Amino acid sequence: MEVQKTALYNYHKNLGAKFVPFAGYEMPIQYKDGIVKEHISTRTHAGFFDVSHMGQFFLEGDETLIESLEKIIPADLKNLKVNHSKYSFLLNNEGGIIDDLIITRTEKGFCIILNAACKENDIKQISQFLKENHKHLLNNDLSLIALQGPKSVEILEKLIPGVANLKFMTGSNFEYEGENLYVTRSGYTGEDGFEISISNTKVEKLIDYLISNKVKPIGLGARDTLRLEAGLCLYGHDLNEKINPVEANLKWAIAKKRKEVGGFNGWEKIKNLLANGSEKIRVGIKPDGKVIARENTKIFSSDNNEIGFVTSGTFGPSVNAPVAMGYVKSEFSEIGTSIQLEVRGKKYGGKISELPFYKKSYVK
């Protein structure tokens, strides 16, 4: 498959981006300042992220569209108001997570933001449940820009009046440069911020404006440290098709009504897990010292039994310490439990930690 590029590829290049292949795209891993500075400037001012590689999948249809989608998504779509968004997933028959996503109710149906690496398969999976009168489109003419950080609202409000009124996980249509654009108050860094869906032809102009307001470009490297500090999962690492939402400690994302009534893929299995708990569960992990426990690090109990593995681990610049997430046997998941992390053949002490590592500051 040919490597794809987002509409901003040359723009990133001019900003001094270092690129890496990611989910079939050439994406910036970092810019000149490096990951730590990018991370800190997002937390203290604002940063923008080109997330146009993610799928913007639009669905239209009558009432039956909701029934179709609810078979594979355990959110309460019937009661989701127009312009409101939910974090949810696509589930397989075993209750495993095919992808995690943000779904927003639109005037005519829904918009689902899908992970780049999963989007093609996701659409196949969703399509199985769609009816002939349901229209769908993966819109590649749109870019997606995340603007994140405490100054985001002040900066974007000057350009697009009205965005300051949006509450966390809601969105609206706005006009910019004579075109419609859709803005949601959301993101994946633990900061206040927005995701802006904008046509590929106007996106450079938006970025010009952000840069003139000292908003720094942020690459995938800092995106990873930011989301991990915020305790948020990265698909393909912390989540996959063999992991279900109960194990992933994401049962909060299954709507209450859906937990009771079911009617979605893997419901029997998930019902059982909700009642009895799962064997393993996702937890936060803090190494005691400076050692970084990266993905696949084995986790041991204090009496040397193997109890799990790390799925994401890095140095958290705002926490100023290493942070990690992983899966452990549920009996070891209590906050404060002492564990050992095997790094390069040596065992280092650590503790099960609360998530997030860094306190979120969403505007609710």
Next chain:
Amino acid sequence: MSEKKFSKKHEWVSLDGDVATVGITKHATEMLGDIVFVEVPDAGKAVEKEGQAAVVESTKAASDVYSPISGEITEGNKAIADDPGSVNTDPEGASWFFKLKIKDKGEYDSLMSKDEYDKFCKENPS
């Protein structure tokens, strides 16, 4: 102290009598990015030429640091283990990794000069 010599794995060595000081080059730190973890060897450990001797981790990844020269470690630089970020600031000065008592000065002599190393980096960009 002798002139610095350089290895293809981006370490530098300087020699004072039969004690060598080893660190990673500025070029290496630029490739690694922000350094957030360092593990240095304890005194007494024997290391082989091109054998693994220390660990350096950036926000991106973990890398081994090899000793460009054989010998017995006399000191690991605890200061950089306590403040890994200092390796980015002064990689070829205060932020050396370890010192070792060398066995064969020939190993030092066979390493690259500064000019040769700069040329090597230009020809092998990564």
